[in-house]
Amino acid sequence: MERLHNVLYGNCLLIIALFTCTIYPNAAEMHILTDSNWTTVLKGDWFVEFYAPWCGACRSFEPIWQLFSEQSEDLNVNVGKVDITVESGLAARFLVSQLPTLYHISEDGTQFRKYNGKRRVDDLERFINDKEWMKIEPTVWYLKPNSIPMSIAGALAGVGEAMRVIVQMLTDTYGIPLWVIIVGMVIATIIVGVVLGLALVAIVGVIFPPKKVRAVPNVNSQEQEKTNDQQESADSKKDK
Template identity: 40%
Template sequence: MHYNCSFTRKANMYLITLFVILCASFANLELIELNENNWKLMLKGEWMVEFFAPWCPACKSLSPIWNRFANSADQIGLKVAHVDVTKSPSLSGRFLVTALPTIYHIKDGEFRQYRGSRDGDAFMFYVKQKEWQKSEPISSWKNPDSIHMSILSYFFKLSHLLKDFNTSLQEEYGLPTWGSYAMLAAATIIVGAALGLLLVCIVDFLYPAKKSQRQSFLLSEEKSGSAVDDEIVDDIEYNDDDDEAEDDEEADSSPEVSEAEDEEVKPNSCSESDDDKNDDAEMDSDSKNKHPNKSSSSEVRRRNNPKETK
């Protein structure tokens, strides 16, 4: 009898536990979990999506309210979902999530960020009264479905992978912090160089250079050297022409200079001849003074013999 009672109690406890689990599963049946693989489901129909993180206190306080809202949202044809940013980091980059929790309203691919009160009644009023029409949708360049936002999401995913890799290096392999950062820096440099080389090869393949442009560096140097030599030769010829012109000008001006010099020399020669005559006269006078008798005797002879004078 005692055995039957204990068995009945255990069976009742199992049933109660199963009932609680089923109730919890049905309670969360309307709440859809989106990730990097199925997030495009929100592009069709009307959605309310919450971005949260398990460690966020505000997200924890909003969780029961959001679950109740998801259970009642089916009445108005609304789908309610949430995204764990720790599991889907690329979606946080795609939607530019900078604060948690962040709530978006999506209607046929138009995204609007919900900025109202965080309670079930406010959510229902926002959807039923179409309050979302009063706010402008996000701009096209911020559209999560655009190409550039897709590229940005891959960068966010890469950063998350690098963070996990750094954590595993320190915790599992015991690598010091500086060692893990040095390894990541070296990997970044190598990957950057490889991507740069790949980009150059792609550009060269898509836009090949013309044959006229494919000249070696030596040929270009030879051309530049010949051009410099030509310039030097031209300068030398130009200087020779200038010298010849200067010589011609000097030749033209030399007769005038010689004539002027001759004119200057003639007066000097005349003056020299006059000086010579004066010197001769002085010498004659001196001789006369020295020999006065000779002169007088000659004069007497001339007077006495006029024939001699004739």
Template identity: 35%
Template sequence: MFSSPRRAKPHLWICVLTLGVYLSSVPVSAKPDSLREVTDGNWEEILSGEWMIEFYAPWCPACQQLQPVWKEFADWGEDMGVNIAKVDVTEQPGLSGRFIITSLPTIYHCKDGVFRKYQGARTKDDFLSFVDGQKWKAVEPVSSWFGPSSFLMNSMSALFKLSMFIRRCHNYMTEQLGIPVWGSYVIFGLATLFSGLALGLLLVFIADFVFPSRRFSSPDYYQKKQTMEQARLIQQQEDAHEADGEDDDDEEEEEEDPDEVWKRRRGSPEGRPEPRGQGFSDEALRKRVVGKRNEEEEDDEEEDT
């Protein structure tokens, strides 16, 4: 009659064990990783809100020492309302050029698109104090010229991506295709030469199209040029005719009577014009010329005799 409670104990233990097995079989959701990864594809997300971003490389010893501290700091990020992120510069060369990473690890603080470089100690308490105490306000922000979204930094990002692409091509040609290192350098040198020539030619065409020469851009340029050529030829012909006319005049003067020559010149026998008011009349001038000729003839006859 009193044995029923004793018999119930095995059933109770069975129920407890069953409940324990059930609870242990239920999957427990893991805590999500609070450390975010920033890439070239999603980096624009850091332009809104507050962020602490670490730039690192897996081969860097200082970066390896900082990783545990950075993960502990990331666990506090949700409580403080700050996004904690990291960037692997070996996998994201564009971001390395966009932020001009010259040393590792490098830490940036970002608040609504305004970036400041962290220069303090690298402990969890210092990180918490920097964010919670708003010590970042005392740090001078990065100039807008060097901001990650500026044109200059976009160009730097493209340049770093190009350099990484060239490096990968070099590794592929030397390791996979078996091309010697010097052969790879020759290929890249020729590619650079021809691409530079093509780019220079394209720039010349663009400049000539946008800023054409005024001389050739005028619609009546060729018409003016042709008119000037015709005028030059006509002037040459006129000069030639004038020269021929002077020669003819000289020949006519030689054939004319001396009296007519002196009448036309109305000057001295030597051919020099006389001063005004001292000229001779036509009759006197004729007698003077004839007398001079007679004297010359007499002198010639005397010389002959």
């Protein structure tokens, strides 16, 4: 029953949002954030949604988020959204683990806070107007999306997504069996690892050449020779 109520509520908001867009064509637009333009959230205050087209909860929330974005100018906040099925790198940067996920970004990209409150338009507006976001503990520095660790995580996720696209293209377009692709990737990984290992050894050898080892005289040998000479001298005296 509650689910039906949420669906009806979302549909009503969608109709209101479409009606508002018709009357006010210059209403604030929704910002579509991608891996190439996401750094715009590092300027000003932002409220960003991470969603997926296949997510039922995201589809129910869409009209609410759209209607909220219409009020962004009055609320003095930029509103955006990220499709994680396209921008997996951004999802990794922001540690998105559930959908939809909302992030509030303030103080020119220095404070990132995850919103876990109610998701009605009036709740979202109150969250901004009353500055309720200040009650939420911000993300620690090493988990901020623009930190070095999360930048690496985003890059790795981007590489993984690129590999997935390549594999899909090889299987769908060229009809190459999946096991052949996997074997080829394993062999390529081994070859690249060997080449990089040899290159690293060569670089280290150039930067830190081996030092020449100077021969150290054997003291014990010298003493033994001296003892032998003395013994021979003593023997020769006896013979005389």
